[in-house]
Amino acid sequence: xxxxxxxxxxxxxxxxxxxxxxxxxxxxxxxxxxxxxxxxxxxxxxxxxxxxxxxxxxxxxxxxxxxxxxxxxxxxxxxxxxxxxxxxxxxxxxxxxxxxxxxxxxxxxxxxxxxxxxxxxxxxxxxxxxxxxxxxxxxxxxxxxxxxxxxxxxxxxxxxxxxxxxxxxxxxxxxxxxxxxxxxxxxxxxxxxxxxxxxxxxxxxxxxxxxxxxxxxxxxxxxxxxxxxxxxxxxxxxxxxxxxxxxxxxxxxxxxxxxxxxxxxxxxxxxxxxxxxxxxxxxxxxxxxxxxxxxxxxxxxxxxxxxxxxxxxxxxxxxxxxxxxxxxxxxxxxxxxxxxxxxxxxxxxxxxxxxxxxxxxxxxxxxxxxxxxxxxxxxxxxxxxxxxxxxxxxxxxxxxxxxxxxxxxxxxxxxxxxxxxxxxxxxxxxxxxxxxxxxxxxxxxxxxxxxxxxx
Amino acid sequence: xxxxxxxxxxxxxxxxxxxxxxxxxxxxxxxxxxxxxxxxxxxxxxxxxxxxxxxxxxxxxxxxxxxxxxxxxxxxxxxxxxxxxxxxxxxxxxxxxxxxxxxxxxxxxxxxxxxxxxxxxxxxxxxxxxxxxxxxxxxxxxxxxxxxxxxxxxxxxxxxxxxxxxxxxxxxxxxxxxxxxxxxxxxxxxxxxxxxxxxxxxxxxxxxxxxxxxxxxxxxxxxxxxxxxxxxxxxxxxxxxxxxxxxxxxxxxxxxxxxxxxxxxxxxxxxxxxxxxxxxxxxxxxxxxxxxxxxxxxxxxxxxxxxxxxxxxxxxxxxxxxxxxxxxxxxxxxxxxxxxxxxxxxxxxxxxxxxxxxxxxxxxxxxxxxxxxxxxxxxxxxxxxxxxxxxxxxxxxxxxxxxxxxxxxxxxxxxxxxxxxxxxxxxxxxxxxxxxxxxxxxxxxxxxxxxxxxx
Numbered sequence: 077x078x079x080x081x082x083x084x085x086x087x088x089x090x091x092x093x094x095x096x097x098x099x100x101x102x103x104x105x106x107x108x109x110x111x112x113x114x115x116x117x118x119x120x121x122x123x124x125x126x127x128x129x130x131x132x133x134x135x136x137x138x139x140x141x142x143x144x145x146x147x148x149x150x151x152x153x154x155x156x157x158x159x160x161x162x163x164x165x166x167x168x169x170x171x172x173x174x175x176x177x178x179x180x181x182x183x184x185x186x187x188x189x190x191x192x193x194x195x196x197x198x199x200x201x202x203x204x205x206x207x208x209x210x211x212x213x214x215x216x217x218x219x220x221x222x223x224x225x226x227x228x229x230x231x232x233x234x235x236x237x238x239x240x241x242x243x244x245x246x247x248x249x250x251x252x253x254x255x256x257x258x259x260x261x262x263x264x265x266x267x268x269x270x271x272x273x274x275x276x277x278x279x280x281x282x283x284x285x286x287x288x289x290x291x292x293x294x295x296x297x298x299x300x301x302x303x304x305x306x307x308x309x310x311x312x313x314x315x316x317x318x319x320x321x322x323x324x325x326x327x328x329x330x331x332x333x334x335x336x337x338x339x340x341x342x343x344x345x346x347x348x349x350x351x352x353x354x355x356x357x358x359x360x361x362x363x364x365x366x367x368x369x370x371x372x373x374x375x376x377x378x379x380x381x382x383x384x385x386x387x388x389x390x391x392x393x394x395x396x397x398x399x400x401x402x403x404x405x406x407x408x409x410x411x412x413x414x415x416x417x418x419x420x421x422x423x424x425x426x427x428x429x430x431x432x433x434x435x436x437x438x439x440x441x442x443x444x445x446x447x448x449x450x451x452x453x454x455x456x457x458x459x460x461x462x463x464x465x466x467x468x469x470x471x472x473x474x475x476x477x478x479x480x481x482x483x484x485x486x487x488x489x490x491x492x493x494x495x496x497x498x499x500x501x502x503x504x505x506x507x508x509x510x511x512x513x514x515x516x517x518x519x520x521x522x523x524x525x526x527x528x529x530x531x
Numbered sequence: 532x533x534x535x536x537x538x539x540x541x542x543x544x545x546x547x548x549x550x551x552x553x554x555x556x557x558x559x560x561x562x563x564x565x566x567x568x569x570x571x572x573x574x575x576x577x578x579x580x581x582x583x584x585x586x587x588x589x590x591x592x593x594x595x596x597x598x599x600x601x602x603x604x605x606x607x608x609x610x611x612x613x614x615x616x617x618x619x620x621x622x623x624x625x626x627x628x629x630x631x632x633x634x635x636x637x638x639x640x641x642x643x644x645x646x647x648x649x650x651x652x653x654x655x656x657x658x659x660x661x662x663x664x665x666x667x668x669x670x671x672x673x674x675x676x677x678x679x680x681x682x683x684x685x686x687x688x689x690x691x692x693x694x695x696x697x698x699x700x701x702x703x704x705x706x707x708x709x710x711x712x713x714x715x716x717x718x719x720x721x722x723x724x725x726x727x728x729x730x731x732x733x734x735x736x737x738x739x740x741x742x743x744x745x746x747x748x749x750x751x752x753x754x755x756x757x758x759x760x761x762x763x764x765x766x767x768x769x770x771x772x773x774x775x776x777x778x779x780x781x782x783x784x785x786x787x788x789x790x791x792x793x794x795x796x797x798x799x800x801x802x803x804x805x806x807x808x809x810x811x812x813x814x815x816x817x818x819x820x821x822x823x824x825x826x827x828x829x830x831x832x833x834x835x836x837x838x839x840x841x842x843x844x845x846x847x848x849x850x851x852x853x854x855x856x857x858x859x860x861x862x863x864x865x866x867x868x869x870x871x872x873x874x875x876x877x878x879x880x881x882x883x884x885x886x887x888x889x890x891x892x893x894x895x896x897x898x899x900x901x902x903x904x905x906x907x908x909x910x911x912x913x914x915x916x917x918x919x920x921x922x923x924x925x926x927x928x929x930x931x932x933x934x935x936x937x938x939x940x941x942x943x944x945x946x947x948x949x950x951x952x953x954x955x956x957x958x959x960x961x962x963x964x965x966x967x968x969x970x971x972x973x974x975x976x977x978x979x980x981x982x983x984x985x986x
Contacts, residue, residue, distance in 0.1 A: 106839035163841055169737065227839055268742065272840045281803030282624065283954040286853050287723065287924035289827035290820045291807040296828035297762065304759040307752065309877075348736030352746040365745045372744035373751035374843050379830035380851065384561035384682055385727045385886045386618055387853055387925075388829050388953055396835065398741050398842055422764075431840045469742035470842075498843050499738040 079209040080517040084201070084510050091513075092184075092506070094121070095197045099177040099186040105160035105227045111139045114159045118142045118196070118221050125200055126207070127219065134238055138231040139223035143239075146203060147213030151524040152245035153445075154218045156476060156484075157196035158225035161188030162498045169500035185503040190495035192251045194504050195512070196221060198490050202516030209517075215524045218245060220476070225251075228272065228432020229472035236475045246527045247445030248477045248484045249519070252469070254491030254508060256462060257339030261453040261515075263446065263487035266438030266466035267473050269401030271410040272374075272431040275299060277393045283379070286387040295393040296378035302423045303395065307371050311353040316417040318369065321404045325367045329465060333362045336462055346494060365468050370400040396431075400470060407433035435474035438466055443483035444526040451526075452518035453488050456511060461488060488515050534664040535972040539656070539965050546968075547639075547961070549576070550652045554632040554641040560615035560682045566594045569614045573597045573651075573676050580655055581662065582674065589693055593686040594678035598694075601658060602668030606979040607700035608900075609673045611931060611939075612651035613680035616643030617953045624955035640958040645950035647706045649959050650967070651676060653945050657971030664972075670979045673700060675931070680706075683727065683887020684927035691930045701982040702900030703932045703939045704974070707924070709946030709963060711917060712794030716908040716970075718901065718942035721893030721921035722928050724856030726865040727829075727886040730754060732848045738834070741842040750848035751833035757878045758850065761826050766808040768826050771872040776859040780822045784920060788817045791917055801949060820923050825855040851886075855925060862888035890929035893921055898938035899981040906981075907973035908943050911966060916943060943970050 084091070098121075103114035115131065119142050122129045127144030142159070164174035164187045172178040174187035184194075199219070206213060220243065224230060236243065256262050277295035284292060306315050313319055325333065340361060344351070352361050374397065379390035399410050411430045418426055439446070441463065453461045467486055477484030490512035496502045539546070553576075558569035570586065574597050577584045582599030597614070619629035619642045627633040629642035639649075654674070661668060675698065679685060691698065711717050732750035739747060762768050780788065795816060799806070807816050829852065834845035854865050866885045873881055894901070896918065908916045922941055932939030945967035951957045 106837070106841060162843075163835070163837065163839075165835075165837070166738070270842070272842065279804065282951060282956070283621070284802065285924060285952045285954070286827045286829055287825070287855055287922070288802075288820075290823060290825045290855070290923055291811060291816050292802060292804060293806075293808055294828060296831050297758075297766075300755050300758045300828065301764040303752075303755045309756040311752075347739065347743075347747060349734065349747055351748075353748055356746060361746050365743075368745060370742070370745045372741045372844060373749060373755070373833065374741055374841060374845070375834035375836045376751050376831050376848070377836035378828065380618070380620075381830045381832035381849070382561070382618065382620070384618075385851065385853075386561060386829060386953070387725070387727065388617075389827060390829070393831070394836070396840065398840075400742055400745070467742070468745055469740060496737060497740045498841070499740070501737070 078514065080205045080514055083205040083208050084513050088510070091201050095194065096177040098193050098197055099189055100175055102175045103160045103188070103223070104163050105224050106163050111160060111223050115140050115142055115223055118159050121200060122219055125204055132235060132239055134231050134234040136231055136234055141235055142221040144219040145216060147216045149215045149524065151215040151527050152218060153215055153523055154220055154243060154245040154248040155199055156248055157199070157221045157251050158192050158223065159196070159221050160223045160226050161191065161193070162226050166500060171501055179506070182507065183503045183505050185501055187502055190491045190502050190504050191497050192225070194490045194509060195251050198509055198512040199516050202513045202520070205513060206517050206520050213520060215520065218243065225472065228434060230432070232472040233475040236480060240480055243476070244480055245482060247443065247523070248482050249445070250471065250473055250484050250486040252471070252491065253487035253489035256337065257342045257493050258337050260337060260459060261457045261461040261488045262464060263449055263461040263485060264464045264467040265441060265446065265485060267436065267471045267486065268466060268468060269405065269407060269436035270398055270432065270434045270470035271401060271407040272396065272398045272433065273411070273414060274429040274431055275302070275395045275397060276427040276429065277425060279389070279391050281391065283391045284389040286389045289389045292389060294389055296390050298423070298426060299393045299395050302418060302426050303373065305417070305421055313369065313371050315371065315413055316420065317413050318405070321409070322368060322402055323404065325363060330359065332463065332465060333366065334359055336362060336464060338362055343493065366465055367402060369402050369405055372398050374398050400468070401436050403436045403438060406435055434470045434472050437474035437478050437484060439483045439485060445483050445485050445523065448519060448523040448526040449485055449487050452515055452522045455518045456515045533969065535660045535969055538660040538663050539968050543965070546656050550649065551632040553648050553652055554644055555630055557630050558615045558643070558678070559618050560679050561618050566615060566678050570595050570597055570678055573614050576655060577674055580659055587690060587694055589686050589689040591686055591689055596690055597674070597676040599674040600671060602671045604670045604979065606670040606982050607673060608670055608978055609675055609698060609700040609703040609937070610654055611703055612654070612676045612706045613647050613678065614651070614676050615678045615681050616646065616648070617681050621955060626956055634961070637962065638958040638960050640956055642957055645946045645957050645959050646952050647680070649945045649964060650706050653964055653967040654971050657968045657975070660968060661972050661975050668975060670975065673698065680927065683889060685887065687927040688930040691935060695935055698931070699935055700937060702898065702978070703937050704900070705926065705928055705939050705941040707946065708942035708944035711792060712797050712948050713792050715792060715914060716912045716916040716943045717919060718904055718916040718940060719919045719922040720896060720901065720940060722891065722926045722941065723921060723923060724860065724862060724891035725887065725889045725925035726854045726856060726862040727888065728852050728866070728869060729884040729886055730757070730850045730852060731882040731884065732880060734844070734846050736846065738846045739844040741844045744844045747844060749844055751845050753878070753881060754848045754850050757873060757881050758828065760872070760876055768824065770826065770868055771875065772868050773824065773860070776864070777823060777857055778859065780818060785814065787918065787920060788821065789814055791817060791919060793817055798948065821920055822857060824857050824860055827853050829853050855923070856891050858891045858893060861890055889925045889927050892929035892933050892939060894938045894940060900938050900940050900978065903974060903977040903981040904940055904942050907970055907977045910973045911970045
């Protein structure tokens with residue numbers, strides 16, 4: 077029996093207790109809730125692991141990055157995670173409270189269990205197990221755990237620039253990743269970028285009786301009319317110039333996509349939808365998911381939204397839109413295209429407030445970290461991972477990895493397609509958690525061997 | 532000195548105290564808050580006035596109508612008012628709490644003071660004053676005070692049918708009405724109708740990570756695309772067939788509109804808007820306000836609407852739309868046209884939930900009640916009232932008045948254009964309140980003389 081597997085078996089109860097304690101600690105960066113307390117919790121746990129820990133700060137402020145080094149040797153692996161989580165609302169749709177981790181049918185439910193506290197704890201437990209079994213690590217692991225990922229990592233670029241010399245490694249294992257619909261381990265070679273924008277319109281100086289809407293402008297209508305020019309009902313983006321920056325995948329890239337096992341019927345059933353947008357299927361849906369940008373209404377608020385009726389003409393309207401960006405579409409460019417698009421159509425009254433932003437990021441398929449992950453996955457899961465060109469989601473990989481000249485890979489974590497990420501009833505399967513620990517254990521052994529000759 | 536004026540002068544402090552006590556009693560029908568308590572309060576006050584009071588009920592339920600008769604004689608005047616108010620939110624925009632009536636600069640601030648508690652109390656105070664001065668009333672006054680006006684009077688039709696024999700009178704003085712921008716008293720010969728509709732769309736079975744919006748349908752977008760087909764950015768309604776029912780005003784009607792003093796610049800300044808919709812001015816704006824229907828977004832909610840960012844693909848979206856109806860456009864017709872319009876464009880997934888509804892109503896300009904109101908206004912205000920064809924707002928006049936064959940008039944109440952109706956900081960000017968009492972006193976004397984020969 078694999079000795080790391082045996083160690084995990086012996087320590088399951090304590091490991092689960094520790095993960096639950098971490099999940100019980102709220103850490104909602106969007107609401108600045110519990111952030112400092114949680115950073116202290118992570119520091120303490122890394123110190124107990126034996127890591128040398130510092131709290132990294134930058135002049136611009138923001139919560140600290142918990143940075144811990146453990147192990148020795150010429151090879152180094154950076155591990156990126158975050159200790160903050162998404163807001164838990166709508167609360168009434170949770171079967172059990174978001175910050176009371178609950179085990180049901182082999183699944184652990186809590187806000188942040190899949191994104192990203194489970195992932196971080198599995199890595200800590202893996203290092204503990206490796207040390208217990210082998211006495212020492214064959215490389216240096218650098219834990220970099222930030223507290224602002226869910227609000228777009230506004231200071232990560234400054235952390236990366238200021239601490240470049242201590243952070244630079246032979247590769248960076250990003251957060252997230254896990255199994256696909258058919259329980260195959262997956263690897264993602266990058267992430268889409270994002271530009272989140274709030275749009276605001278104003279009408280009269282206060283809410284008015286709706287009868288006056290015959291002659292008084294309505295800010296909710298202004299947003300509806302503006303939004304309608306962003307995307308057609310068959311989900312084609314029409315923001316001026318935006319699609320000019322989008323390249324079509326090459327034949328080689330289409331071949332990679334075609335090799336992805338895409339359990340689309342199972343996905344639609346899981347999500348409770350009769351069809352994908354535009355009725356897309358198979359490769360066409362994958363191309364849209366991985367090679368096209370998005371324009372998504374994440375929230376819309378105007379006027380009276382309670383029970384019953386209120387005949388009111390709203391004074392204000394607000395919509396939150398996120399644009400997921402493929403390579404070539406940078407956040408700065410997106411903000412400019414959007415503003416010009418609105419102005420050109422007379423929507424000069426609509427205010428655009430850029431919020432969180434991330435550059436798109438991608439890593440070559442032949443990087444040593446990719447080979448090491450593939451070998452470790454094969455050893456633990458019995459099959460090589462499915463390789464995706466990038467994640468449909470976004471994360472701050474670019475400033476920490478590609479910008480510093482480092483490969484970054486998301487992959488083979490503790491998640492599965494039913495995790496309800498960013499939604500009520502977020503969960504992981506506990507069996508995936510135990511396997512995730514073993515995967516990191518195997519990667520610790522594989523990675524130093526693959527990077528020989530590099531650097 | 533007019534003896535009623537003198538009586539009011541002597542009793543101002545007590546009258547104001549009573550009005551404040553009424554306003555302190557919350558009565559939000561949309562939230563079923565304080566409705567029974569307030570009906571009991573009105574009953575007690577009418578009994579103290581000397582009226583014979585019954586609580587009218589209908590089988591279908593709903594709060595009682597407080598019905599009080601006072602006075603004798605062959606001539607009868609029905610007084611329609613309501614004791615419920617609009618929800619007070621957004622609370623943070625009130626300078627003083629909505630249910631703590633506060634006097635500032637000669638204005639009394641409270642939810643419901645303008646719509647419609649001030650109006651009702653002024654009529655009660657007027658009857659008290661008339662009785663104190665003259666000993667007896669020259670006609671029978673029937674107070675009809677309902678508790679569901681702000682949610683569309685869902686049972687008024689049943690009340691009217693069931694109590695037709697006791698309600699039928701020589702005319703009905705409706706709620707509301709007051710002075711215009713230039714402080715001239717006004718009369719309105721009817722009301723627009725209304726159909727309030729909630730539209731709902733659903734996407735996946737729960738909120739999802741917004742990255743998946745590349746392929747998963749978004750209910751907020753569905754509503755945006757559907758709404759966009761209802762009205763163009765220059766505010767022309769495009770719901771199929773709807774404008775076919777709208778007749779243009781005749782030359783005689785245009786002449787009436789042209790005689791309305793329309794202080795449009797003052798209105799725009801009061802409301803804080805640079806221009807009316809479509810840049811309309813003068814008679815064109817009046818025609819749109821009084822002779823055209825509306826299609827108004829009163830509320831829109833989807834996804835994350837709190838502070839900061841949340842990258843979520845919403846599972847649900849909801850919009851509240853009100854349609855103000857001119858004669859020929861009934862609520863039933865409106866619901867049918869809307870549903871057909873949506874279905875014809877493939878929006879079969881969007882649910883339409885009809886909520887409150889009112890028929891449009893109008894009364895001929897030569898009705899005795901119109902003449903009596905004009906004469907009473909001239910006596911109290913020193914000028915004949917400005918006559919409007921109908922109110923841009925809606926109310927349940929039709930089932931109680933025109934349906935029973937009774938004239939109904941809104942007019943010469945306690946309001947002015949700055950009342951912030953249905954909005955934060957609702958208020959009336961106290962001076963208007965005292966004059967409003969005198970107007971009702973004069974009308975009590977005028978009305979029986981004008982209806983001689985009728986009936």
